[in-house]
Amino acid sequence: MRTLLLSGAGRKLLGSLLCTVSVAACGPAPEGGAPEKGQEEGTTAQPVVYGTDDRQDVYAHPNATLRARAMESTVALMRASSMTTDAQGRVTFNASTLQSAYGLCSSERFLTDLTPAFCSGTLIDDNLVLTAGHCISTCGDTRFVFNFYRSAAGQMQPVTSADVFSCSSVVVRKQTSGTPNLDYAIVRLDRAATPRFNPAPIRAGNAAMPVGSKVTVIGSGSGIPFKIDAGGSVRDARPSSLDFFVASTDTFGGNSGSGVYENTDYTVAGILVRGETDYVSNGSCSIVNVCAETGCRGEDITYVRPAVSDYCAVAGSQRLCGTTNPPPSIKFNFTATNTSNATVNTTNQAVTLAAGQTIRFGTCSVDGATGTGDTYLRLTNSAGTSVASNDDSCGVLSFASFTATTAGTYTIRAGCYSNGSCSGTVAYTVQ
Structure with missing residues (x-):
């Protein structure tokens, strides 16, 4: 299938890209062109079906390991407003049906499924979720929901407040174009999800996926309860860049951030990020966009290894x-005011980088980093040109990374958002 891709900006104004409807919120927009599947922050690109539509509800899938990955390791990303929790902790979802959200014809599948999710993710450690970078840039009001699947025909697995997690920090995030073209984020949850849920294993090494190898996607395509698609295969491994591979997965908007598993040991090989358009017009209603197994552009899947290494x-x-143990960090303290987004009146720290070295710096996400107020960090090169900056990676605290293409002396400039006041400890590592 095709994937829906959404990427975008939104820093301070982290608006809800889903519909802001009180009861019938629409699900993720369909994708089109080359963007990603997500729906959180920006551009849209939709999923599609290649050959036969291989999506299956969790209860109906014959593979026990894949069912376990869906039930124990998969999360749906939703807005807090997309759910209601009663006094007993039972969660209900505020969203349109798939048919209503996308104006689908009665011939299409899963028409009565609700569409509260805007992206998907995978639990990869006790309190860490892997998703697409375009799905989340700051914690905001994003919720990570387990147990969002059908346990039998016409029956949803009960979801309670114990299955819903908040974002504590976005530990690493990258969304680049060109080569390498990377789109990933690892989010720290507000508490451990284990032992109730189990992290999915990560594919070892960093070898290219073999062309023709079978892969499985698990997530909330078009925002609906988890579906398992085990019928995709790798078309292009991009072995020279190892940034993403292309496969014929049946995926839709809302599948952005979904874990993509290789079908040998069922380890996470990648993160679904973009693909073909999801739905096409068929008179007065819409139908799934169907491509030949070898047709259309294919779905793009970011390799998992860069995210884990980061x-x-x-x-x-x-x-x-x-x-x-986190890697050792170097720290310096600062107090600042009226820095105009870390461009004046900053506390500065010079760092020498060799070509190919990566610096990661922050008032959060690095061991020893702290902050009070709305911090803003910037990295400039020897000419004083900004090469990296960040405002709100972890709430109002900041984290950024930069890989030097040329050797030189760079400067970390610690300041505050706009002309406010802030203080803290900037910690950084050089790899």
Whole structure:
């Protein structure tokens, strides 16, 4: 299928890209062109079906391991306004049906499924979720919902407040174009999801996916309860860049951020990020866009290894990094006011980088980093040109990374958003 892609800006004004409807919120917009599937922050690109529509509800899928990945490791990203919790902790969802949200013809599948999700994700450690970078740039009011699947025909698995998690911080995030073309984020939840839920294993190494190999996507395409699509295959592995691979997965908007599994050991090989258009007009209603198995553009899937490597460069995890100790960091303190987004009146720290070295710096997400107020960090090169900056990576605190293409002396400039006042400790690592 095709995937829906959404990417975008939104820093301070992290608006809800889903519909802001009180009871009948619409689901993720269909994708089109080359953007991604997500719906959080910007551009849209939709999913499509290749050959046979292989999507199946969780209860109906014959593979026990894939059912377990859906039930134990998969999350739907939703807005807080997309759900209601009663006094007993039972959660109900505020959203339109798939048919209503997309104006689908009565011939289409899953018409009565609700559409509250805007992206998908995968639990990869006790309190870490892997998703697409375009799905989340700041924590905002995003909720990470487990158990969003059908347990039998016409029956939803009950969801309670214990299944709903908030975002504590966006630990790493990258959304680039060109080569490499990367789109990923790893989010720290407000509490551990284990042992009730189980992290999905990550594919070892960084080898290209073999062309023709089968892959599975699990997530909330078009915002509906989790579906398992095990019928995709790799078309283009992009071995020279290892940034993303292209596959014929049946995926839609809302599948952005979904875990993509290789079908041998069922480890996470990538993150669904963009693809073909989801739906096309058929008279007065719309139908799924169907391509030949080898037709259309295919769905783009970011390799998982860059995201994990990025995470392990700033944080620790026995499961992901082989150590619970974060890498050693260098720190400096600052107090600032009237810095106009870290362009004047800043506290500065010079750092020498060799070509190919990566610096990760923040008032959050790096060991020893802290902040009070709305911090803003900027990195400039020897000419004084800004090469990286960040405002709200973790709430109102900041984190950014930069890989030097040329050796030189760079400067971290610590300041505050706009002309406010703030203070803290900037911590940074060089890899």
